[in-house]
Amino acid sequence: MTEEIIIAGFGGQGVLSMGKILAYSGVMQNKEVSWMPSYGPEMRGGTANVTVIISDERISSPILHEYDTAIILNQQSLDKFEHSVKTGGLLIYDPNGITRLPERTDINIYSIEAAEMAGKLGLSRVFNMIVLGGFLKLKPIVDMEYIHKGLEKSLPARHHVMIPENEKAIETGKTLITPVLVLS
Amino acid sequence: MAEFKTNPEILQPENLVYKRTNLLTEKALSYCPGCGHGTAHRIIMEVIEEMGIQSETIGVAPVGCSVLAYEFMNIDIQQAAHGRAPAVATAIKRLFPEKFVFTYQGDGDLAAIGTAETIHACNRGENMTIFFINNGIYGMTGGQMAPTTLPGMKSSTSPYGRDIQTMGNPLKMTELVATLPGTIYVTRQAVHTPSAVRKAKRAVRKAFENQKLNKGLSFVEIVSNCNSGWKMNPLQSNEWMVENMFPFYPIGDIKVNEEK
């Protein structure tokens, strides 16, 4: 198994930390992982993206130009990465972040109303965990017990009290993911 | 290192009142006859010997006339790149806080190319000593204008005299570093007369003793002559120094922070 993922959105949406939690969970499940962020001025309020690879084998390139899955949280990222999804691959987007729908017809497309739900719950900081839940529902590449360990490793000890809240958000995300286009 | 012996045909041991410190090597100094560097070397080495800290002292001498100081000073010593002695010494002192660390820098080194390193070492309050030999000229490279060259003073790159309109003003680094909170003791001395040498040596001693207090950087400027660069004989150069350098670079303590 090798899963090559791009997660992209605005800085502040928790793009990099979502990737880090996923990657650390992979480490805890004894998988090979890499986490390659965009870095520099881009990070400061602009777009942010991170390539996460989780694999059972040694990872070759940490930098990719096509992906199995694209998790898209804003319009710039949709414009940039829609065409980087491998044929037959997966694209997940939050409709709140975009102004035009994906156009590809050769990939599986799902939407997730994560921003809306985070707003309803009054927990904007778990927005990224809702999205992660949606992804894990479709591709359970890491078991939930290792997600728990990944959260423990990724979050500083003073934030460990928030782990249950994060796990709940992941579970919520699993129920929110909605098919838009599913290839037969 | 062999002890210096006095020649009994010239001087009977019972008449010996002064002898060269063993912390100067037997190598003949490379400085021009009449230059103040030799005296400055001597008093620093005498103080280290008198304090009994040879085995705990590390010196740093960068580029300039004193680039070969390591041949004359019988202590562990590093030759540094031009201007960088305060950075080199900073690391040595941080890695060996219990040792005595000093730099020995000329005016081109300390006040031009090494301005940043000097100011920042002083500002951090590195617990070490900077000796600053100011003769207002680049001696080693053949008498070019230095940052401390006086207005109107001739050098090979200011052959008609330093024109402050085009060449800028001389830089009083010693007054400048005295304003920084990291310096504990800032003084300006000279070595042109026996009494000046005695006072300078007291300043050197105080600067080293300050290192035991762990309270900041001690900065000792020694205004010196450069008879070769100034194109004078040694006596004339000392007189010229008193008449011209001292009014601009007045001798005496600038900052003595006992209570810090």
Added chain:
Amino acid sequence: MKELRLMKGNEAFAEAVIRAGADGYFGYPITPQSEVMEYLMAQKTHERTGMVTLQAESEIAAINMVYGGAGCGKRVLTSSSSPGMSLKQEGISYIAGAELPCLLLNVVRGGPGLGTIQPSQSDYFQSTKGGGHGDYRLIVLAPSSVQEMADFAGLGFELAFKYRNPVLVLSDGAIGQMMEKVELDVQQPRFTDEEIRKNTPWATIGKTPDRDHNIITSLDLESIKMEQHNQKLQEKYRLIEENEVRYEKIGCEDAEYAFVAYGTSARICQKAIELARAEGIKVGLMRPITLFPFPKKILNDMTSRVKGILCVEMSAGQMIEDVKLAVEGRIKVEHFGRYGGIVHSPSEIVEALKKQIIGG
């Protein structure tokens, strides 16, 4: 007992230098390597092991602090990125001339000038051919993973002290910024003063009555002595070339063609090999791990089996000069570069192989 963590390359290097028993780090912030000093400061190295971490006023001051610490027989290091490394070159030349051991890290970004903060490999010439003035060489280690960023900290210090020579870890923005799994070594003790006196008797840590005073210098005004000093340096570099060549071969057993690439490019080439082999093209990778000493003999030996080499670099073509010298014109050698902060895609590497080597 080794410890497993997910870390950025820059952080893994910083953690590894602490564990390697480093005595002092002196640096100046520059993207994309600032995490090194940030990590060391956050770790309170002085409380943890007694290691000094100091933010200097400039890269120039930082490298001269390294000179001072290295002259005292301590394990000291600095890190920077390309423009900062240019500023350090004078100091590195002094360190090489004075034969001092130290560790350097360059997390390379695209140039020339202020360039970009994105990853590049355009400092190969500067790193492997000396960099500053005078005839000298650094030992250059090129990590291609976060694990190697950690491993080369300890190895770097070991080689630096073995040869009394600066060791440069030549990384890039991608490896510095990415996170991977890393296994960390256990904490090594820092040198004691007794060990410094015994193992590095040249170090300036205070003249004792049992020896002459120690002098750290790169100067000799007598040309004949300076020539002898240079000859001694050259003999040392030949010895390093004999003993310290490191490389990795991937998929070369049946290869008809080979990529030669280091660092991030070597990782992307591994993906390109997967793509090419899926199309039936038998291609392998020779990855130099030491860029000086360069694995010349290995490359020369490969010419009897492979038909052509594609040199893949994030530069306009620098390592290819060493590859061509090693290959001695026996087989075709071509360069495929992306630069200015752009990283190759695996598929364009395969296309370049087909066009420049197989079809060319």
